[in-house]
Amino acid sequence: MLLMPDPDQEVLSRRAQIITALQAIVPGEGVITSEVERRAYETDGLTAYRQPPLVVVLPSTTAQVSAVLRYCHDNNVRVVPRGAGTSLSGGALPLEDAVLLGLGKFNRILDIDLANRCAVVQPGVTNLGVTAAVQHEGFYYAPDPSSQIACTIGGNIAENSGGVHCLKYGLTTNNVLGIEMVLVTGEVIRIGGKFVDQAGYDLLGVMTGSEGLLGVITEVTVRLKKKASSARAILLGFPTSEAGGRCVADIIAAGIIPGGMEMMDRPAIHAAEAFVHADYPLDVEALLIVELDGCAPEVDHLMDVIEKLAMKNGAVTSRVSKSEAERELFWAGRKAAFPAVGRLSPDYYCMDGTIPRKTLPQVLSRMREMSDKYGLRVANVFHAGDGNLHPLIMYDANKADELHRAEEFGADILRLCVEVGGVLTGEHGVGVEKRDLMDTMFNEDDLNQQQRLKCAFDPRALLNPGKVFPQLCRCAELGRVHVHRGQVRFPDLPRF
Amino acid sequence: MCIAGRCASPTCRVSERDANVEAFRVADAKQAADVISWAAAEERPLEIVGGGSKRGLGRATQVGNMLDVSGLSGISDYEPGELVLTAGAATPIPDIERALDAERQMLAFEPPDLRALLGSEDRTPTLGGVVSCNLGGPRRVTGGAARDHLLGFHAVNGRGELFKSGGKVVKNVTGYDLSKLVCGAYGTLCVLTELSVKVLPRPETSRTILLFGLDDITGLAALMDGMNSAHEYSACAHLPQVVAGRSKVPVVSGAAASVTALRIEGPAPSTEFRAGKLNDLLRGHGRTHLIDDTDSRALWAEIRDVLYFSADRSRPVWRLSVAPAQGHKVASDIARQLDAEYFFDWGGGLLWVAIAADVADAGAQVLRTAVAAHGGGHATLMRAPEGLRASVPVFEPLPDALAALTARVKESFDPRRILNPGRIYAGV
Numbered sequence: 001m002l003l004m005p006d007p008d009q010e011v012l013s014r015r016a017q018i019i020t021a022l023q024a025i026v027p028g029e030g031v032i033t034s035e036v037e038r039r040a041y042e043t044d045g046l047t048a049y050r051q052p053p054l055v056v057v058l059p060s061t062t063a064q065v066s067a068v069l070r071y072c073h074d075n076n077v078r079v080v081p082r083g084a085g086t087s088l089s090g091g092a093l094p095l096e097d098a099v100l101l102g103l104g105k106f107n108r109i110l111d112i113d114l115a116n117r118c119a120v121v122q123p124g125v126t127n128l129g130v131t132a133a134v135q136h137e138g139f140y141y142a143p144d145p146s147s148q149i150a151c152t153i154g155g156n157i158a159e160n161s162g163g164v165h166c167l168k169y170g171l172t173t174n175n176v177l178g179i180e181m182v183l184v185t186g187e188v189i190r191i192g193g194k195f196v197d198q199a200g201y202d203l204l205g206v207m208t209g210s211e212g213l214l215g216v217i218t219e220v221t222v223r224l225k226k227k228a229s230s231a232r233a234i235l236l237g238f239p240t241s242e243a244g245g246r247c248v249a250d251i252i253a254a255g256i257i258p259g260g261m262e263m264m265d266r267p268a269i270h271a272a273e274a275f276v277h278a279d280y281p282l283d284v285e286a287l288l289i290v291e292l293d294g295c296a297p298e299v300d301h302l303m304d305v306i307e308k309l310a311m312k313n314g315a316v317t318s319r320v321s322k323s324e325a326e327r328e329l330f331w332a333g334r335k336a337a338f339p340a341v342g343r344l345s346p347d348y349y350c351m352d353g354t355i356p357r358k359t360l361p362q363v364l365s366r367m368r369e370m371s372d373k374y375g376l377r378v379a380n381v382f383h384a385g386d387g388n389l390h391p392l393i394m395y396d397a398n399k400a401d402e403l404h405r406a407e408e409f410g411a412d413i414l415r416l417c418v419e420v421g422g423v424l425t426g427e428h429g430v431g432v433e434k435r436d437l438m439d440t441m442f443n444e445d446d447l448n449q450q451q452r453l454k455c456a457f458d459p460r461a462l463l464n465p466g467k468v469f470p471q472l473c474r475c476a477e478l479g480r481v482h483v484h485r486g487q488v489r490f491p492d493l494p495r496f
Numbered sequence: 497m498c499i500a501g502r503c504a505s506p507t508c509r510v511s512e513r514d515a516n517v518e519a520f521r522v523a524d525a526k527q528a529a530d531v532i533s534w535a536a537a538e539e540r541p542l543e544i545v546g547g548g549s550k551r552g553l554g555r556a557t558q559v560g561n562m563l564d565v566s567g568l569s570g571i572s573d574y575e576p577g578e579l580v581l582t583a584g585a586a587t588p589i590p591d592i593e594r595a596l597d598a599e600r601q602m603l604a605f606e607p608p609d610l611r612a613l614l615g616s617e618d619r620t621p622t623l624g625g626v627v628s629c630n631l632g633g634p635r636r637v638t639g640g641a642a643r644d645h646l647l648g649f650h651a652v653n654g655r656g657e658l659f660k661s662g663g664k665v666v667k668n669v670t671g672y673d674l675s676k677l678v679c680g681a682y683g684t685l686c687v688l689t690e691l692s693v694k695v696l697p698r699p700e701t702s703r704t705i706l707l708f709g710l711d712d713i714t715g716l717a718a719l720m721d722g723m724n725s726a727h728e729y730s731a732c733a734h735l736p737q738v739v740a741g742r743s744k745v746p747v748v749s750g751a752a753a754s755v756t757a758l759r760i761e762g763p764a765p766s767t768e769f770r771a772g773k774l775n776d777l778l779r780g781h782g783r784t785h786l787i788d789d790t791d792s793r794a795l796w797a798e799i800r801d802v803l804y805f806s807a808d809r810s811r812p813v814w815r816l817s818v819a820p821a822q823g824h825k826v827a828s829d830i831a832r833q834l835d836a837e838y839f840f841d842w843g844g845g846l847l848w849v850a851i852a853a854d855v856a857d858a859g860a861q862v863l864r865t866a867v868a869a870h871g872g873g874h875a876t877l878m879r880a881p882e883g884l885r886a887s888v889p890v891f892e893p894l895p896d897a898l899a900a901l902t903a904r905v906k907e908s909f910d911p912r913r914i915l916n917p918g919r920i921y922a923g924v
Contacts, residue, residue, distance in 0.1 A: 115720060115821035116871075138726065160669045167666065173673065174644050187897040194819035195845055196636065197680065199874040199892030200902050200920065202643055205676020209669045229726040249577040255600055255697030294728060295773070298766030354665040356578050386667040387578075426667040434670075441670055442660070449659045449909070450672050456904035468671065481536070481655065481911050 002049065002432050005466045007097035011077055015054060018077060022057050022099070025067040030105075032056035041082065041100050045147070046090040046433055048349075048403060053080065053094035060105035062180065062188060062218040069216065070186030072099055078462050079184070081212040083124065083155030086147040088350055089431025091159060091211050091467060098465075101216060103154050109133050110219070116194045117224045118177055123154025123217045127161070130222060139224040142169035145427070146335065154217045160209030162427035164260045164334075167385035169225065171427070173208040180219035181207065184458045194221060206453070211429050212464040214457040228293035231259065232303060233327045236310045237284035237317030241265060242361040244286030247313040248384045249357060251290065254309065256302055258385060259293040262334050265364065267379035268341065268392070269333075275340035278333035281317040288384065289330050337381045338392065345377070345394030349406045353417030354426035357387045366416055367391060374409040376402070388426035389417070415440050430468045438470055447471075452478050519545075519562035525650060525658055525689035531563055532687065533656030536912045544683040544916050546586040547620030549611050550629055553878065554682050556885040557918040565624070568689050571595055573664070580647060580664050581695050585624030585688040592623055596695055604696040605641050606633030606796075612806035613813065614879055624688045630680030633800035634731035634759070637723075637842045643679035645694045651678065651686035654910025664692045677905070683916040684924055685909040699730070699761035703771050704792040706785045707778060709753040712736065712824040716844040718781040720821065722758045723843050725777055727770040731759035733799050734840040742804045745795045747787060756781075759796060799841055802848050805879075811837075811850040812858035812880040818873035820845035826873075829866035834859045860888045891920050 011018075022031045032038055033055055042050045054077075059065045072079050078098035085092050094100050106122035109130070113119065114137055121130060127148040130141040144163035145151055151161065156172045157179070169175070178192030191207070192198045207214055238244040244263055251258065264272065264287045273280040280287055290306055292299045303320055310318050321327035333340075341348050355363055364380065371378045377394040391413055395406040414424050414434060418441050424434045438447060447469060454461070455475035465472055520542075522528045535542050543559040545551065546566055566586045573582040576599040583592060589607060596602050607626040611617045632641030648662025661674035678685055707718055715734035722729055733756075740748050740755040748755050758778070760770045775784050787795065798804065805813050818826050823844030830836050835852035836859065851859040858880055867873045874892035877885065894902060899921070906913065906924045918924070 113819075113821075114724065116819045117723065160673065162667060170640070170644065171667070171669075173676065174640055183897070183901070189895070189898045189901065191898070193872045194822075195817045195871070195873040196842070197630065197641060197643075197817055197874070199876075200680075200894055200898070201685075201905055202630070202676040202680055203898075203901070203905070205643055205679070206672055206674065208676070209673045214672075226724060226726050228728070252579065252697070253577055255700065257697060294762070295726075295766055295769050297769040298763060301763055301765045354663075354667050356575075356580075356665060358575070358577060383667070387665050388667045422665050423663040423668040424670045426665075427669055429669055430671065438671065441663075445657045445659045446661065447671075449653055449657070450661070450674070452908035453672055453674070453677075453905065456901065456908040479911070 002436065004051070004095060004432070005472055007095065011097045012054070018075070018099070019055050021071050022055060022068060025071065026057055026059050026064050030058045030060065032058070041085070041094060041102070044085040044090060044092040045088040046093070046431065048397070049090050049093050049432060051094045051096060053100035054097055056100045056102060058102045058105050062182065065101070065182045065216055065218055066186040066188055068099070068101060069182055069184050073184050073186065073460065073462060076460065076462070078465055080464050081158070081216050083152035083158065084126070084150050086151040086155065087159065087429060087431055088352070089425065089429040089433040091429050091431040093432055095466060103152065106154070106218065113194065114139065114224070118194050118221050119224055120219065120221050121153055123157070123220055124152050127151050127153060127156055134224055135227070138227050140227050141222055142175050142225050143172045146338070153220050153222065157208050157217055157220065158210065158212050159427070159429040162388070164262055164383060167261065168257050168259050173205060175223045176204065176208060176220060177223055178221035179204055179207060179217050181215040181217045183215050184460070184463050192221065211431065211468050213454055213468060214463065228259070230296045230299055231291060231293035231327060232299050233289055233291040233321045233330045234303060234306060235280070235317065235319045235330050236288040236290065236315045237281040238286040238288065238313065238315055239284060241286045241364050243314045244288050245357065245360045247288060247310055247315065250309045250313065251306055254305055256305065258290045260289070260291040261385035262289045263287065263382040263384040264334065264337065265380040267377065268337050268381050271340040271344050271379055272333035272337050275343055276333045276336045278329050280333055284316060289334055291327070334381065341379050341392045341394065346396040346398065349393040349395060349410055351391045351393065351410050351413050352388070352425050352428035353414050353422055354386070354388045355417050355420050355422035357384065359420040363389065363416060363420060367413060370409055370412050374405045376406055376409055383426070386426070387422065411437060432467055435468060436470050438468070448478055455479060517560055517562065519564050521564040521567060523567045525568070525652060528563065528565060528687050528689060529652045529656045529658050532652050532654065532914070535561065535914045536654060536656055539912055539914065541914045541917045544687050546622040546624050547588060549616045549619035549621045550614065550625050552614045552616065553629060554885070554919040555890045556882040559917065563687065565687060565689070572690070576601055579666060579695055580692055582664060582690060582692040583623055585691055586622045589621045589623060589626060597698070600698050601695045602698040603645065603693065604635060604639040605645050606635040606639065606800055607631050607642065608633050608800045608802070610801065613802045615809055623691055623693070627679055627688065627691060628681060628683050634733065634796050634841055637732065637845065638730050641679070643676050646675040646679055646691060647694055648675060648692045649678060649688055650690040651688045653686045654912055654915050662692070666694050682919045684906060684919055685915065687915065701764050701767045702759060702761045702789050702792045703767050704757050704759045704787045704795060705771060705774055705778060706747065706787060707756040707782050708751045708785070710734070710756050710782055711754065712827055714781060715754060715756040716821070716824050716840065718756055718778055719758060719843045721777055722774055725774065727760070727773045729758050730761045731796055732843040733757050734844070736839060738837055739804045739839040742807070743795065743798055745787070745791050747785060747791065748795060757795060759792060804839060805837070805848065805850040809879070810853040812853070812884060813878045814849040814851065814859070814863055815876045815878045816847040816849060816863065816867055816873060818845060818847060818867055819871040822870040823847055825870045826866045829869065830859070830863060833862045857888050858884050864892065894921070
């Protein structure tokens, strides 16, 4: 079980005073204090962890966000920012002594500028809401995390969200042009705009994926793309995951970057088929869905190439979508894979490591051994294009130690991802979930450098503490410079 | 001056300016860390130099010692199937492009080669240099800049500590994305030692549709029609007549008119189809002409490398990033007030401007006012004599809160301010 930072008793004792101060900043219903209403915010997409916040505040203007943060900063009160609360890594998990700052009221689209192929939106607008506002003109917002109907743009930036199309169209970080943000001191800064890059350091880049630890975003300029004129998908079944993996490698080696390329293993195929009836083959070990988008001649041409590569790699099923409805049906199973697995088991735990693609067979085989060891089933869906693996560990929270075993199993999977040259998280974020595994990937100097950057933004470590880093930030200690004057000046080094 | 990495003998020891200047040539990251630890302890600032081709970029500063990292060179890991390449920070770009070319892959951000522009033809552009300056060529509009392709790195911070960030996979959100931060930091945060970059398949074919004789407004309007269509483009530029006349591509220079260009890349059946569709779409704007692979590549290399402004090096050159649909207004404001030549890339979002040599402040005030008046953006002085690069803010000045944050970020990596101090902003 994860340990969160100890609540500050002194802050808890000031709760009434803090509430009064916040009510002065955000009038009316914008401050939520009752136990029942606060409970609505006690968890996010990582439901194994729950903690009602000290108080919830829902500002609706940048000035209010600024005033709330300034108050909290001046009065040493911790703050946990929250978008829609769909984080799968516990990024928005409240703290007993922290103000939960919800951005839900920032839900307006401010400007759609098709001449510059961008839109200016508030951070509480949902991911799909952006596309919905521009699709009548043939435009869309490219990153498509599976929670896109609910998750918000602000949360997407905090987590640098991806989706099934990100190998070709990029992650959030490649599709955001500018932000307005509020520092913990209440200072409001703007970075970027309707142009690319920015003067000075790429602070927009570092804000993206910073999991709410560096600042609070109050406005976003996103890049819009024109929808491709056609799209088709092919469903490929392979007798082994090795054969499926080789086919993926061959597609990339042929110079093709598909719009989407997803793989599922046998348990995931069966679960999805039972749920959605997408007519998936049930006698294969690996199912590959490859989607090509672009002009029709390009899609037709590349589809031929892919079919040939699939045959060469021993595909036993090969079906190209003949209609938009069929293409959507191919995807329906994959998109429903999580809830489909949810039907097989009372609970499931969704993991998110990235591995070099070539190691997939080895990783799946080791995962099967772990599954036996922990006595828990696992199904795998895999963003095959970019090596992002989502093992779904099935468990029953009502059985004494199953959550614990599922967490241990999950941690072992992530250690394996790092061991084979991959990373702990591809798109779900570190949050609280992978926090204590950070040292499998980073040494003390690596983590200290990241923590020092945190100090540049938030020297009192008030923003989202207990997330991402196994240790709370100690800025005074980290900021010390140890000077060893007069040391020998490396006599063996060539000088010129 | 003795240029690091080019000295034939260890007797080439000091600069002409200052007998106390030393250049340390390091062979590995550990040696770099040793030098930086010493420099931090003694508070001796270091100029970080790889191939030396971009030393003229950035503010002119007086930095005592030089850290020559040209020895940190070589591709250590390249697996085409994983779309990732790892190399020493000072690996020459031509070496990387050769290795990628053999596998029909590329650096998709199309790094510009600015040697002719900057007059450093005898130097070598390196991966670390391209990344540190966050350069991106014409494909920036669809493929991103260096920042969008750096996956991870190893480096030494200003405390002399070796550290790493990111990884060797294309999808990774573990920890802060420091890869973004080092792109465009001009070596002021840390000394990069090894980089992992995302690489992509090279398009099979490249074609470019040309339109002749459009003015800035109609040229950018034509490009917008192309960019806002479903027929994927990969680059789009507009060259006023005086600039187009300097092209080495005969059909461009021989047009005796402005040239508007839109590039389409991909498999042959796809480029052929889209070229036809775009041709139909753009025909309404004027006479069109299609150029093939060789001419298309030559044209975009000229645009990428800003070769049109390489002949007369007395003219200061600026690079303006603006909202694409505002590009022509910015240009018009500038042209009305100054003796300036310019052309547009990125569909109007990038303006290269060459100012007459006798304009005080190289036109900084006029340019920055024009940018601010039309939707914002930033102006960078890319080429100018040292004196101007010392007196004119080379990078867009920052508002107070952002400037203070920038200084704190610098301090978090380099508390003694010894790594390329002042290269982008005074005190940073």
